[in-house]
Amino acid sequence: MLDRAGRLTPGSLRAAIARAVMEVAPDKARKRRETAARFARVERWAEDSGNAALAARERPPDEVLAVDDRVTAWARELKAAGLDGGTDEIRARAYLDLLLGKDSRPGQDQPGAPAPAPAGFAGRVTLTVPLATLAGRADRPGELSGLGPVDPWLARDLAGAAARNPKTTWCITVTDEQGHAAAHGCARPEPKNHGQRAGPGPPGFAFTPASRDGPPGSYGSWRLRTPVLHDDYVL
Numbered sequence: 001m002l003d004r005a006g007r008l009t010p011g012s013l014r015a016a017i018a019r020a021v022m023e024v025a026p027d028k029a030r031k032r033r034e035t036a037a038r039f040a041r042v043e044r045w046a047e048d049s050g051n052a053a054l055a056a057r058e059r060p061p062d063e064v065l066a067v068d069d070r071v072t073a074w075a076r077e078l079k080a081a082g083l084d085g086g087t088d089e090i091r092a093r094a095y096l097d098l099l100l101g102k103d104s105r106p107g108q109d110q111p112g113a114p115a116p117a118p119a120g121f122a123g124r125v126t127l128t129v130p131l132a133t134l135a136g137r138a139d140r141p142g143e144l145s146g147l148g149p150v151d152p153w154l155a156r157d158l159a160g161a162a163a164r165n166p167k168t169t170w171c172i173t174v175t176d177e178q179g180h181a182a183a184h185g186c187a188r189p190e191p192k193n194h195g196q197r198a199g200p201g202p203p204g205f206a207f208t209p210a211s212r213d214g215p216p217g218s219y220g221s222w223r224l225r226t227p228v229l230h231d232d233y234v235l
Contacts, residue, residue, distance in 0.1 A: 019149040022141035029141070029151040061147060061154065062161035065125055071095050081105035127162060129155045131172070 008016060022029045040058040047053055056064075075087070075094040083090055083106060097104050126145040132138035133152045142155030150158065162168040174183040 015148040019141055019143075022149055022151050026139045026141065026152050030153045033151060033154065060157075061144065061150065062158050065158075066161070067098075070098060074098060078105055081107075127155070127158050129159055134159055 036058050037060070040056070042054065042056050044052060044054045071091055071094045074097060075091045078090050078094055078097075083093070083104060085093070093104050096102070127142060128144075129142040130138065130140045133140045133142060133155055136156070139152040141149045141151055142158070144150050144155075144158065169186055171184065171186040173181050175181055
């Protein structure tokens with residue numbers, strides 16, 4: 001890391017150090033996160049402008065991401081209904097609407113809570129997890145866009161939370177020894193009535209040869225199974 005530290009931005013260097021620490025001592029990284037969670041709190045303070053701020057601290061990342069998705073979804077509804085303001089201003093309004101049970105769409109005279117959101121969080125963020133970690137065969141850290149490196153246990157928890165949302169997309173990237181992408185593909189849930197659906201088996205990849213009746217040039221498909229995902233996924 002030291003040989004490239006001078007070429008990294010402060011944020012990238014911080015993330016690289018956190019990732020290195022998690023790779024060397026993943027269990028300590030988990031304990032640190034779990035200890036900090038016991039000090040969860042909501043903070044409010046006065047802004048220098050005379051306005052105020054409110055924030056929840058040390059909350060589980062999957063819940064934070066689900067809230068962020070919910071804020072974004074309601075902000076889109078407000079924007080579509082004609083509420084004036086920029087993106088950040090409308091998101092702040094959506095955040096308060098969700099907390100206060102209000103409906104700030106123009107023409108709405110009565111308070112009303114926005115519609116419920118689906119479970120988990122969907123793929124508006126990118127969670128990168130080594131397959132060995134996802135399959136429970138290794139404890140290597142993952143990466144969460146916008147937040148940085150996450151310890152292996154949190155990575156598996158986040159993948160499980162994402163699996164509960166039907167809008168989540170799963171993609172697999174195969175890398176070489178240097179970590180460079182060599183192949184990439186996105187998966188889809190295997191149909192429940194699939195004739196070749198696999199029975200119980202170990203986590204990981206399983207290859208299914210193409211059917212003789214399949215389209216020309218079809219070699220088969222890879223099935224992804226992990227303890228985290230509730231269904232098999234096919235590439």
